[in-house]
Amino acid sequence: MKLTTILLGCHLTGCLLAADLKIENELPLVSSRHTNTVKLSPGPDDAQIARLAARIMERSHYSQQPLDETVSSKFFDRYFDALDPARLLFLLSDIAEFERWRPKLGELTVKLGDTSPAEMIFNRFMERYDQHIIFMTNQVATGKFEFTGDDRYVLNRKELSRPKDLDEAKKMWLERLRYEYLQEKLNKEKPPEIVKIITRRYNRQLRMLRDFDSDEVFQIYMNALTHIYDPHSDYMGKPAAENFTISMRLSLFGIGAQLRSEDGYCKIMELMAGGPAIKSKKLKPNDRIIAVAQGTNEPVDCVDMKLNKVVDMIRGPKDTEVRLTIIPADAADPSTRKVIVLIRDQIKLEDSEAKSKIIELPAANGKARRLGYIDLPSFYADMSSNKAGRKSTTTDVARLLKKLMDEKVSGVILDLRRNGGGSLEEAINLTGLFIKEGPVVQVRDPDGKITVDKDNDPSVLYDGPLIVLTSRFSASASEILAGALQDYGRALVVGDISTHGKGTVQSLLDLGPIVRSTNNLGSLKITIRKFYRASGSSTQLKGVTPDIILPSINNHAELGEASLPGALPWDTIASAKFEPVNYVAPHLVELRKRSAARVTTNKDYDYVRREIEYYLKIKEDKSVSLNEEKRRKEMKDNEARAEARKKELRVRAEPDYKTYDITLKLADLPGLPPPTIKTNAVAVTPPPETKPKTSDDDGDKDDEAKDESVPAVDINLEETKRILIDLISLSPKDGNVAVTK
Numbered sequence: 241m242k243l244t245t246i247l248l249g250c251h252l253t254g255c256l257l258a259a260d261l262k263i264e265n266e267l268p269l270v271s272s273r274h275t276n277t278v279k280l281s282p283g284p285d286d287a288q289i290a291r292l293a294a295r296i297m298e299r300s301h302y303s304q305q306p307l308d309e310t311v312s313s314k315f316f317d318r319y320f321d322a323l324d325p326a327r328l329l330f331l332l333s334d335i336a337e338f339e340r341w342r343p344k345l346g347e348l349t350v351k352l353g354d355t356s357p358a359e360m361i362f363n364r365f366m367e368r369y370d371q372h373i374i375f376m377t378n379q380v381a382t383g384k385f386e387f388t389g390d391d392r393y394v395l396n397r398k399e400l401s402r403p404k405d406l407d408e409a410k411k412m413w414l415e416r417l418r419y420e421y422l423q424e425k426l427n428k429e430k431p432p433e434i435v436k437i438i439t440r441r442y443n444r445q446l447r448m449l450r451d452f453d454s455d456e457v458f459q460i461y462m463n464a465l466t467h468i469y470d471p472h473s474d475y476m477g478k479p480a481a482e483n484f485t486i487s488m489r490l491s492l493f494g495i496g497a498q499l500r501s502e503d504g505y506c507k508i509m510e511l512m513a514g515g516p517a518i519k520s521k522k523l524k525p526n527d528r529i530i531a532v533a534q535g536t537n538e539p540v541d542c543v544d545m546k547l548n549k550v551v552d553m554i555r556g557p558k559d560t561e562v563r564l565t566i567i568p569a570d571a572a573d574p575s576t577r578k579v580i581v582l583i584r585d586q587i588k589l590e591d592s593e594a595k596s597k598i599i600e601l602p603a604a605n606g607k608a609r610r611l612g613y614i615d616l617p618s619f620y621a622d623m624s625s626n627k628a629g630r631k632s633t634t635t636d637v638a639r640l641l642k643k644l645m646d647e648k649v650s651g652v653i654l655d656l657r658r659n660g661g662g663s664l665e666e667a668i669n670l671t672g673l674f675i676k677e678g679p680v681v682q683v684r685d686p687d688g689k690i691t692v693d694k695d696n697d698p699s700v701l702y703d704g705p706l707i708v709l710t711s712r713f714s715a716s717a718s719e720i721l722a723g724a725l726q727d728y729g730r731a732l733v734v735g736d737i738s739t740h741g742k743g744t745v746q747s748l749l750d751l752g753p754i755v756r757s758t759n760n761l762g763s764l765k766i767t768i769r770k771f772y773r774a775s776g777s778s779t780q781l782k783g784v785t786p787d788i789i790l791p792s793i794n795n796h797a798e799l800g801e802a803s804l805p806g807a808l809p810w811d812t813i814a815s816a817k818f819e820p821v822n823y824v825a826p827h828l829v830e831l832r833k834r835s836a837a838r839v840t841t842n843k844d845y846d847y848v849r850r851e852i853e854y855y856l857k858i859k860e861d862k863s864v865s866l867n868e869e870k871r872r873k874e875m876k877d878n879e880a881r882a883e884a885r886k887k888e889l890r891v892r893a894e895p896d897y898k899t900y901d902i903t904l905k906l907a908d909l910p911g912l913p914p915p916t917i918k919t920n921a922v923a924v925t926p927p928p929e930t931k932p933k934t935s936d937d938d939g940d941k942d943d944e945a946k947d948e949s950v951p952a953v954d955i956n957l958e959e960t961k962r963i964l965i966d967l968i969s970l971s972p973k974d975g976n977v978a979v980t981k
Contacts, residue, residue: 661716743780
């Protein structure tokens with residue numbers, strides 16, 4: 241079997257009476273006459289695809305797990321959860337009715353290609369959804385809602401039981417409706433508008449689900465199977481495969497974000513380097529998109545909308561405007577809304593390139609000291625060329641390093657916090673700039689065969705003090721680099737409690753050619769290998785643990801591979817033979833001691849600790865109050881806390897160091913460009929004429945404009961600079977560098 245493509249990476253004060261409302265003709269109550277659901281049946285190629293995909297998963301997936309009764313049982317549960325993740329629609333009686341299939345789904349799929357359970361279960365899902373829509377739209381139009389009690393709504397029902405019967409389901413649906421109603425009310429909507437918003441939302445959801453065809457249901461069903469094996473294995477029908485191809489290109493029009501559907505929300509998983517989303521500095525992973533608007537048009541609610549439809553709305557021609565309404569990932573209250581205006585652009589390779597800075601510290605003993613900083617957002621390479629000096633991460637970082645050394649930096653920070661991976665070859669080659677020859681990563685196949693990938697060049701480009709800065713979003717190839725430099729004792733790793741933990745390799749197979757079919761049978765993305773560090777420790781699940789861990793909400797959030805259902809386990813293999821240089825170990829105790837002393841007394845970290853404490857309180861509760869007065873007080877307290885933070889930042893003194901930005905275009909030129917007006921730790925307020933103008937400016941928008949003038953402190957980078965100064969002072973060479981490559 242040919243593996244065609246190898247991949248790395250990666251709702252009460254107040255009441256509402258129906259008599260007080262005018263229900264517009266465009267918002268009819270849903271009744272049984274609207275519930276004629278089209279019954280789906282398997283597609284003509286489904287049996288062939290199912291058999292082929294199931295056999296490939298059994299024989300070629302890294303875990304080598306047969307599709308036995310254990311996997312079949314998980315497959316059964318996963319499909320129900322894929323259709324109804326909030327566990328609000330399927331009744332326990334529905335599950336019991338289909339229980340006969342639990343031990344047999346695997347055998348039906350791999351031997352017979354029988355996918356009829358997918359359509360039969362989906363048809364029952366549509367029956368329940370119709371009942372749900374009728375109830376919700378009628379209740380919101382005619383019901384009376386009060387928000388004065390002590391009841392709470394559980395936001396995440398993944399671990400809770402499904403309703404036992406329709407009466408219990410309706411009680412759950414009503415609580416959900418109250419939650420949604422209160423969310424809109426806290427978002428300053430009036431009762432008539434709330435009824436419109438919620439009714440439109442549910443009518444749209446019903447129309448969307450009725451548009452589902454057998455191919456889409458089949459894809460959900462097959463992914464319920466592949467995700468049992470691991471979260472990175474997927475079956476992609478034709479539309480999904482085309483979207484995947486687009487996401488793998490370095491040049492595309494859009495906002496530069498990878499999205500996934502989770503609990504009915506379109507969630508941002510990753511921001512692409514150089515894209516409008518990351519450049520705006522207003523979006524981040526785990527933000528949830530709840531509405532999309534084109535230019536000045538009205539926003540379209542996208543809660544519970546199919547992901548591909550949301551993606552289609554976000555994509556568009558270059559230089560056109562898209563407005564996203566989001567619930568920020570760090571929002572203290574789920575009713576929080578922010579509107580982010582982005583201009584679609586082409587995401588170019590140079591926007592993903594390595595960049596550097598020189599940070600010039602105030603003179604001490606009559607001599608200024610310089611620190612080097614390299615931001616590496618991905619591991620890229622020109623795959624169309626084999627020529628020496630071709631465009632690649634390693635050649636670019638080498639040029640930047642030489643420039644930093646020419647300008648006499650005393651140490652270097654390599655920032656991988658936004659690096660989600662890329663080329664394995666580049667991760668190995670880049671490691672070689674800092675170490676002599678030796679193993680960098682070990683790769684294990686399903687049959688247990690281990691391959692050791694080495695740096696075969698004995699020379700070293702940079703031999704001075706080095707820190708690798710990581711986060712929970714540093715994944716795959718970046719974990720290989722960080723882990724190797726840590727194993728060799730060549731670099732101090734600083735950052736969040738761990739990196740992402742994606743230590744697997746995927747292969748993309750076009751299914752049609754495998755069986756010599758001219759039909760489009762879709763593609764299978766399957767995990768085929770696993771990474772291990774030179775020391776033998778897997779990067780899977782646990783990632784790389786920094787030598788110095790800095791306080792961060794990320795340390796407590798459900799992020800990384802460990803938060804994904806079905807993730808492969810962490811394990812170890814035998815260590816490869818290598819010679820550590822141990823530049824870090826002799827100083828690690830002292831470095832940790834000095835950093836801990838600063839972090840304990842630093843005002844910025846005091847703020848982080850308060851935010852962590854508040855976040856943990858919310859996380860532990862797992863529910864939200866349905867008392868309007870309490871919620872408004874919580875919101876007011878949160879706003880006061882945020883404003884106090886902004887006030888403190890506004891009066892902060894200017895940084896006492898200079899920063900010089902060094903792009904690849906400047907790397908080979910003599911001297912330095914003029915220093916930036918402010919350092920990377922402070923955001924510059926754009927001139928008034930450059931701010932986007934809208935026809936409906938109000939007080940809230942004025943507040944947002946004021947926020948732009950608030951200094952944006954990169955707390956962990958600032959502390960990493962101080963750690964680097966400590967490392968330089970403790971190093972025998974005191975920052976002198978050796979150029980031997």
